[in-house]
Amino acid sequence: MFLLNEHADHRKPLEATDAEVLGVDAAKTVEHFLHHREGHKATPLVTLPELSKQLGVASISMKDEGLRLGLGSFKALGGSYAVIRLVLEEASKRLDREVDIAELQNDAVKEIASRMTVACATDGNHGRSVAMGAQLVGAKCSIFVHSGVSKERIAAIARYGADMIRVDGNYDDSIHEAARVAEEKNWITVSDTSWPGYERIPGFVMQGYTALLTEALRQMPELPTHVFVQAGVGGIAATVAGHFSVLFGDKRPFFTVIDPSRAACLYESARAGHPVKVDHAECTVMAMLECYEPSLVAWRILSHAADAFMTVEDDDAVEAMKLLANPVGSDPAVVAGESGGVGLAALAKIAADENLRRQIGLDANSRVFLINTEGATDPKLYAELVGQTPEQVVAKNGKTAA
Secondary structure, eight states, X not given: OEXXXXXXXXXXXXXXXXXXXXXXXXXXXXXXXXXXXXXXXXXXXXXXXXXXXXXTOSEEEEEEGGGSTTTTBGGGGTHHHHHHHHHHHHHHHHHTSOOOGGGTTSHHHHHHHTTOEEEEEESSHHHHHHHHHHHHHTOEEEEEEETTSOHHHHHHHHTTTOXXXXXXXXXXXXXXXXXXXXXXXXXXXXXXXXXXXXXXXXHHHHHHHHXXXXXXXXHOSSOOSEXXXXXXXXXXHHHHHHHHHHHHGGGSOEEEEEEEGGGOHHHHHHHHTSOOOOOOOSOOSOGGGOOSSOOHHHHHHHHHHOOEEEEEOHHHHHHHHHHHHSOSTTOOOOXXXXXTTHHHHHHHHHHTOHXXXXXXXXXXXXXXXXXXXXXXXXXXXXXXXHSSOHHHHHHHHTXXXX
8 A cells, every 4th residue: 555645744844843853963962872882883884786777776775774783673773872861861960960971881870870760662672772771871671572572582682681571462552551560660661652741752762763864874975865664653764754854854855654564553644644543453574563553753753754655565574585685686685674674675566566656756766765674683583484594694695694
């Protein structure tokens, strides 16, 4: 399914608060924080010239977040950044002076952090980022996981010392339970989705994601003409669309948001013209995108800054994983998890449809930007879907494992 954005505020400037969260100064703050993160380095921007020819576009550039900070996902930039900011804010308040990230390991700051507990719900990647941030600053951490989260993903979070709490139901159920328990116990909820009265911390999470865009814009020789970004609650899609809107205004690329067809909360919100919670149906293989209610902040930004919304099927996502693992000609291989290659899945669907190509102006001169939002964060499932382990893909193509 495909839908052009006909919202009344489409392509108008973002609201002032959103423009501030995703603006140039905020992105500089994120970079400052990252320079103090051990193991931080820019992730690669992979170019796929042979695939570009096959799909009838000038170029395809993919930011590979499967190599981000040892977490294998772009979400390493968000939850941990928010946790660090919150600890520094609390330390500044208690010490009655501005505390910078350079002081994060000072005894006074660590003592303050040790009395704080952060909590969130997760499908896997956001929870790992929050847990990593809590371990880094010495805060306590409780992570709520629903019944669909695999044992492998739970173990990956627990390795950072988080207290794991199981919740019956789906992702949305775990969000509500995490918020309820956190309020009861006076913990700090560090969610990547927002709801009425709760926007500031999800804003920090989204702000952290701007780092990958700052890097990508330095790595690209030219601004892309088209961007395809997958969405769960909408955080990463809104960050990309919103940041590009602030930077480039009406000269920004044509932006398409992609949902799984079985969890199409942003597509249905765009069709209705307001945030919509969709019914839970059959689970999707795109586990990191299986969300049934959009973040209010993300929807507000996307209603202004996205140009189109579409859905892809599970088979499309798996085919994109296989295509990236077995690249065309001399193109490099990319290890993409089941949610990671969804932008490519959407591009391939549009590239094969002349009517859709015309609607979005996709042609032989188009420069496409995609994000591999995750590597093989569940290696066992990756091997089942692709028919090769991540290590086999890497060995065959001489690349570094995600």
